[in-house]
Amino acid sequence: MPHDNWDDEHIENLLRDFPAIRDDRPKEEVYRRLTQKEPARKRQKQWLPLLVAALAFITIGILVASILSQSGMDSAHNEQSTESGADQSAASTAESAEDRTLQEENAATGDAETSIMESEDAGAARLSIYDEDLEGHTLFTIGVTENAFVIPLSFLIPDAQIMEDFGKENPNTVELYNQYASQIDEQALGFDEYHPYVGRIAMGPEGAEHTLPSDHQYDLASASIGVYTSTLQETFRDAGQVAILNEDGSPVEFNGMEPVVTDVKNVAFYAFTTAAGETYLAPGYGMPFETATEAFQAMKDSPNDFQKSTLPKDIAFSVTETDELVEIEFQSPFDFSSMEEMDAQRMIESFAMTAKSYGKQVQLANTEQPQWLGYDFTMPLKTPVATNNTPWTTE
Numbered sequence: 104m105p106h107d108n109w110d111d112e113h114i115e116n117l118l119r120d121f122p123a124i125r126d127d128r129p130k131e132e133v134y135r136r137l138t139q140k141e142p143a144r145k146r147q148k149q150w151l152p153l154l155v156a157a158l159a160f161i162t163i164g165i166l167v168a169s170i171l172s173q174s175g176m177d178s179a180h181n182e183q184s185t186e187s188g189a190d191q192s193a194a195s196t197a198e199s200a201e202d203r204t205l206q207e208e209n210a211a212t213g214d215a216e217t218s219i220m221e222s223e224d225a226g227a228a229r230l231s232i233y234d235e236d237l238e239g240h241t242l243f244t245i246g247v248t249e250n251a252f253v254i255p256l257s258f259l260i261p262d263a264q265i266m267e268d269f270g271k272e273n274p275n276t277v278e279l280y281n282q283y284a285s286q287i288d289e290q291a292l293g294f295d296e297y298h299p300y301v302g303r304i305a306m307g308p309e310g311a312e313h314t315l316p317s318d319h320q321y322d323l324a325s326a327s328i329g330v331y332t333s334t335l336q337e338t339f340r341d342a343g344q345v346a347i348l349n350e351d352g353s354p355v356e357f358n359g360m361e362p363v364v365t366d367v368k369n370v371a372f373y374a375f376t377t378a379a380g381e382t383y384l385a386p387g388y389g390m391p392f393e394t395a396t397e398a399f400q401a402m403k404d405s406p407n408d409f410q411k412s413t414l415p416k417d418i419a420f421s422v423t424e425t426d427e428l429v430e431i432e433f434q435s436p437f438d439f440s441s442m443e444e445m446d447a448q449r450m451i452e453s454f455a456m457t458a459k460s461y462g463k464q465v466q467l468a469n470t471e472q473p474q475w476l477g478y479d480f481t482m483p484l485k486t487p488v489a490t491n492n493t494p495w496t497t498e
Contacts, residue, residue: 231487246337247294253333257489293379311342322357371398372453373410413453432468
């Protein structure tokens with residue numbers, strides 16, 4: 104029921120209903136308990152939390168110090184590593200720089216050596232043969248033909264093969280011809296099959312001698328006579344002359360034939376391209392010029408459809424001639440690199456061979472390059488021993 108409805112009577116009734124409280128203990132016991140002092144409660148030890156807190160603080164301090172120390176060591180280690188890495192990087196950079204320097208020096212040296220080798224290779228690959236090329240080799244020359252034009256070829260035969268074939272050094276031009284002419288595959292080189300000559304070739308007291316059989320065909324026409332005599336000139340150059348004889352030893356009398364002088368003189372050299380596409384230098388047989396100046400000026404033009412000028416079109420130069428030297432001065436600085444390499448070599452060596460036919464050297468003036476492909480334009484060009492250097496291969 105709600106408490107606000109309680110009245111005094113009701114409260115008295117409730118109190119009356121409570122059970123009676125009895126204490127059966129004797130008075131003495133109650134008194135004794137009242138007089139007995141309650142033992143004092145021990146105070147809680149206040150220093151323990153402080154100790155724990157201190158220990159915790161110390162522990163934390165030690166941990167922090169350890170962490171800081173480790174961090175310092177790590178930092179120092181990292182710094183040392185960084186410095187070491189920097190040192191290594193610097194050392195590596197220095198080594199790389201040194202390596203690059205060495206590589207550059209080696210490259211420069213290599214380039215220089217390559218340049219020298221290229222120059223030497225260029226010299227070795229020149230169209231003509233020079234004195235220095237004869238070291239360890241024997242020169243063999245022969246005149247071959249195509250379309251009634253004669254082209255001189257030159258071969259360098261190793262001295263070892265010469266010794267094997269002859270058992271001696273320096274065989275004469277007739278011995279070389281009799282040994283090797285039949286071994287040359289003229290058709291493979293792009294020429295007509297012409298050699299060996301019919302008849303007998305021998306060395307006589309005054310030079311080479313060609314004894315012809317009665318059925319020879321070298322005098323069928325003026326063109327065939329021209330080819331025959333020109334091939335003799337190129338084949339037996341070192342013999343001085345070639346006497347043409349009948350089988351009885353008498354001189355051949357066709358077309359007023361006299362001993363053929365083998366020295367080709369007073370001619371200009373031109374480019375001749377075979378049907379196989381190979382280009383050679385060839386003298387203008389039957390087209391002599393009184394002076395070297397005339398010959399060099401004539402070289403600007405092609406004499407026919409087969410022999411072509413070795414010079415660029417519209418080239419302009421002046422010619423000065425002395426007893427021993429021909430100087431060609433270009434009107435404007437001439438750049439040999441503006442030409443195809445082989446064409447430029449052919450031009451240079453046609454100059455040298457033309458001057459040689461007059462017993463002279465030639466010097467080129469007003470050139471862009473003082474030296475080029477082994478040629479030195481600051482001095483007279485070397486005189487070739489022979490032209491059209493051809494690799495020595497036999498059937």
